[in-house]
Amino acid sequence: MRKNNQTTFSSKYWLLILAIVCVILMGLSFVTDGVNGPLRAIANYTIVPMQKGINTIGMWMNDLTQNFETLQEVRAENKELQEKVDELTVQNNLLQQEKYELERLRELYALDQTYSDYKKVGAHVTANDSGNWFSSFVIDKGKKDGIAEDMNVMAGAGLVGIVTEVGPNWSRVRSIIDDTSKVSAMLLSTSDNCIIAGDLALMQDGKIRFEQLPNNDTVIEVGEQVVTSHISSKYLPGILIGYVSEIEVDSNNLTRSGYITPAVDFQHLQEVLVITSTKAEMLAE
Amino acid sequence: MRKIKRPLVTVLIVIICFLLESTVFQSLSFASITPNLLIVVTASFGFMRGKREGMLVGFLSGLIIDVFFGDLIGFYALIYMVLGYVNGFFKRIFYPDDIKLPLILISASDFVLGNAVFVFLFMMRSKFDYWYYLGHIIIPELIYTVLVTLVLYQIILHINQALEAEEKRSASKFV
Numbered sequence: 001m002r003k004n005n006q007t008t009f010s011s012k013y014w015l016l017i018l019a020i021v022c023v024i025l026m027g028l029s030f031v032t033d034g035v036n037g038p039l040r041a042i043a044n045y046t047i048v049p050m051q052k053g054i055n056t057i058g059m060w061m062n063d064l065t066q067n068f069e070t071l072q073e074v075r076a077e078n079k080e081l082q083e084k085v086d087e088l089t090v091q092n093n094l095l096q097q098e099k100y101e102l103e104r105l106r107e108l109y110a111l112d113q114t115y116s117d118y119k120k121v122g123a124h125v126t127a128n129d130s131g132n133w134f135s136s137f138v139i140d141k142g143k144k145d146g147i148a149e150d151m152n153v154m155a156g157a158g159l160v161g162i163v164t165e166v167g168p169n170w171s172r173v174r175s176i177i178d179d180t181s182k183v184s185a186m187l188l189s190t191s192d193n194c195i196i197a198g199d200l201a202l203m204q205d206g207k208i209r210f211e212q213l214p215n216n217d218t219v220i221e222v223g224e225q226v227v228t229s230h231i232s233s234k235y236l237p238g239i240l241i242g243y244v245s246e247i248e249v250d251s252n253n254l255t256r257s258g259y260i261t262p263a264v265d266f267q268h269l270q271e272v273l274v275i276t277s278t279k280a281e282m283l284a285e
Numbered sequence: 286m287r288k289i290k291r292p293l294v295t296v297l298i299v300i301i302c303f304l305l306e307s308t309v310f311q312s313l314s315f316a317s318i319t320p321n322l323l324i325v326v327t328a329s330f331g332f333m334r335g336k337r338e339g340m341l342v343g344f345l346s347g348l349i350i351d352v353f354f355g356d357l358i359g360f361y362a363l364i365y366m367v368l369g370y371v372n373g374f375f376k377r378i379f380y381p382d383d384i385k386l387p388l389i390l391i392s393a394s395d396f397v398l399g400n401a402v403f404v405f406l407f408m409m410r411s412k413f414d415y416w417y418y419l420g421h422i423i424i425p426e427l428i429y430t431v432l433v434t435l436v437l438y439q440i441i442l443h444i445n446q447a448l449e450a451e452e453k454r455s456a457s458k459f460v
Contacts, residue, residue, distance in 0.1 A: 018362075019367070055308060128308075130353075131321070132317070132319060179410075203317065
């Protein structure tokens with residue numbers, strides 16, 4: 001009986017001690033980066049390799065199922081693609097010509113920055129946020145590959161998110177559909193600035209909300225492109241975010257808000273591109 | 286060897302569940318809802334093994350989530366730890382053959398966890414639409430978790446029973 005009492009007491013104290021440790025950790029990680037560093041390094045050598053392993057097996061199985069596609073299907077697809085190649089070659093030639101013209105004109109204007117040629121590093125998505133409340137994921141590149149905090153992440157042609165945590169061989173990316181994400185954006189056609197705010201309630205519908213678009217005389221139509229703005233402190237300018245799908249005037253009559261359809265399919269992210277220059281670097285230059 | 290085996294197996298279970306949750310179950314999600322395996326592990330160890338072990342398993346589970354997906358280290362660790370500890374109170378009415386108590390405790394734990402996340406991470410950012418989050422996140426996650434519990438709990442129970450049998454055997458050897 002006495003022994004039983006002792007164990008309950010000590011586990012009570014343990015709870016108290018660990019709770020205090022948790023609170024201290026929270027406070028420390030809020031102020032400095034000192035706690036996260038060692039923990040990230042431990043995770044780097046224990047859990048991350050296993051995540052990568054599972055991911056490799058998953059991709060291998062994916063490849064395997066694709067192998068079962070019949071020859072006929074592949075042939076039909078090949079024919080289709082060949083036609084597309086021809087079509088695109090013609091188009092490409094035209095574009096090449098226009099590109100030379102553009103370069104010439106740019107030189108004339110002395111525009112020294114073209115936003116299309118940011119340097120990028122490819123990475124695989126190895127794990128997704130385990131909970132259902134937020135949307136972030138882990139990629140298999142980290143500090144050793146030159147990844148740093150606040151680097152922008154793209155997939156295909158669109159913006160995916162931003163690097164928020166970096167470990168030696170992994171880093172965490174918060175996607176722009178996450179409830180805590182806010183991106184300063186602008187409409188490509190009118191250069192009006194707005195805020196793209198992620199919302200959990202819209203995450204499942206594959207939409208993102210934009211707000212605080214000035215209610216001026218410009219007409220904005222459904223389908224217009226929304227890109228990252230020049231005034232953002234963390235996002236590089238000119239990256240495509242998505243297309244306007246709904247727009248309405250707010251009840252204050254000063255601003256407009258609505259929804260955009262993101263250019264990226266967030267449900268099936270496998271490979272992403274990390275832009276290895278940050279806005280802070282760009283501003284420092 | 287005997288003493289180290291149980292902690293080793295426990296840590297392994299936690300890590301495997303975290304890995305499954307963040308990789309395999311992401312592709313098995315219904316309407317982008319994934320089950321919470323770590324709450325199943327935490328609660329199970331709580332009512333199977335008592336307060337102290339539930340608390341430690343909860344702390345470890347929460348810490349792993351914090352390192353990978355938390356903004357503040359220690360937030361999930363604290364919640365999971367308290368849940369594991371509270372589940373430990375039910376050890377005295379726990380019988381391995383009865384599946385009702387584990388199901389009730391695990392769903393209650395998941396429900397409390399969901400509400401805690403809502404209060405501390407959403408309400409604090411002035412997002413008050415509780416009924417939406419209840420209907421679209423908390424309850425679906427609870428149902429999916431209960432479904433997974435039916436399988437996962439049996440596995441954890443068997444591992445635990447095997448370990449306990451072995452411990453008993455080696456303890457009786459010394460007597």
